[in-house]
Amino acid sequence: MAPTTVDADEEELRRRGGESERRRNGEEKNRGFHGVEQYPDSTHSILTRVLYRRSALSSSQPPRRPFKACVNVADSTSKTINGDEENQISGTDDKKDLPAMKTLIQAYKKAIIDGDEKSAQENETLICITENEKNNLTAKFAEITTEIASGKEKFLRLKADFENFRKQSEKDRLNFTSDIQADVIESLLPMVDSFENTKMEIKPETEKEKQIETSYQGIYKQFVEVMRSLGVALVETVGKPFDPSIHEAVAREESEQFKAGIVSQELRRGFILGGQLLRTATVKVSTGQGQAKGSSDAERPLEQPLEAKSDEDSSPTTSNS
Numbered sequence: 001m002a003p004t005t006v007d008a009d010e011e012e013l014r015r016r017g018g019e020s021e022r023r024r025n026g027e028e029k030n031r032g033f034h035g036v037e038q039y040p041d042s043t044h045s046i047l048t049r050v051l052y053r054r055s056a057l058s059s060s061q062p063p064r065r066p067f068k069a070c071v072n073v074a075d076s077t078s079k080t081i082n083g084d085e086e087n088q089i090s091g092t093d094d095k096k097d098l099p100a101m102k103t104l105i106q107a108y109k110k111a112i113i114d115g116d117e118k119s120a121q122e123n124e125t126l127i128c129i130t131e132n133e134k135n136n137l138t139a140k141f142a143e144i145t146t147e148i149a150s151g152k153e154k155f156l157r158l159k160a161d162f163e164n165f166r167k168q169s170e171k172d173r174l175n176f177t178s179d180i181q182a183d184v185i186e187s188l189l190p191m192v193d194s195f196e197n198t199k200m201e202i203k204p205e206t207e208k209e210k211q212i213e214t215s216y217q218g219i220y221k222q223f224v225e226v227m228r229s230l231g232v233a234l235v236e237t238v239g240k241p242f243d244p245s246i247h248e249a250v251a252r253e254e255s256e257q258f259k260a261g262i263v264s265q266e267l268r269r270g271f272i273l274g275g276q277l278l279r280t281a282t283v284k285v286s287t288g289q290g291q292a293k294g295s296s297d298a299e300r301p302l303e304q305p306l307e308a309k310s311d312e313d314s315s316p317t318t319s320n321s
Helices: 005-031 043-056 067-090 099-114 117-201 207-229 306-314 316-320
Strands: 232-234 247-253 263-268 271-273 276-279 281-286
Touching: 099 117, 117 207, 117 271, 117 276, 207 232, 247 263
Parallel strands: 247 281
Antiparallel strands: 232 271, 263 281, 271 276
8 A cells, every 4th residue: 555645745854853863962962961081181282162152051040159169160270370370480381271170070070970960060161261360360460570571671670770870980089089089289389399499508517407307308208108108299390301291391401412302301390190291391392402402493382582581591490380
């Protein structure tokens, strides 16, 4: 007996229903409802299936997590972030990253295999919350790292500026001290001239005069030692080429001993303090042999005025004082 049209339609529906059931079973298997062991055990793949399963679950509101679970998640997340920070600083591998996340994933897989929908949903919620907290802390860690790098750069810049300021302050202090010292020593130079003039003018004859001369010469020697200890040096004159930066020529004269342009006589001593000229030396410059005095107009500016020359030559130190 031939089947009726109604029976044929029912048979066709059953056939299509079986195909749909098999197709759904295959999709569920691919989605992870069965045979979870075929997927790689990685955080990325598990999280992808968690998010897909969360959207596919029929329940509209997940159950509230207990307070103990919240505390455990917070503790485990902080430990994980600290571990992640230590791994980034020490340069170790990421195998120890997120131990709490792996524990949740294993519990989630076990709940799926056992068919415990409630436990799977709770673990899924914990995984999502933990992942969000981890991302937030990672972003905050990156922000803090950037701030630390910026602060370190500012610190190095301020340190360099302070070092330059310290060096400049030390240089200014030394210059200030040197200037004061030079001013004080320069004010004492007339005393040196007085001792030198006294030594040249006084000729002791009696024993008492000789004792007086010995006394003031001892004082002068002590004064010279103090000046030398402060770094004061004499300007070289006789026998040296004339240098207008340290010598002051007041006359030219013939000399059989020195060539032309050589200092032949020192009229007043010059002094130098640490490379700084305190006072130029007053000198006479040799014109060489066989050259008459005043024979050249170019030499006349270096000579003293003719009307005062005889007096000044007799007592050169007095005229300069």
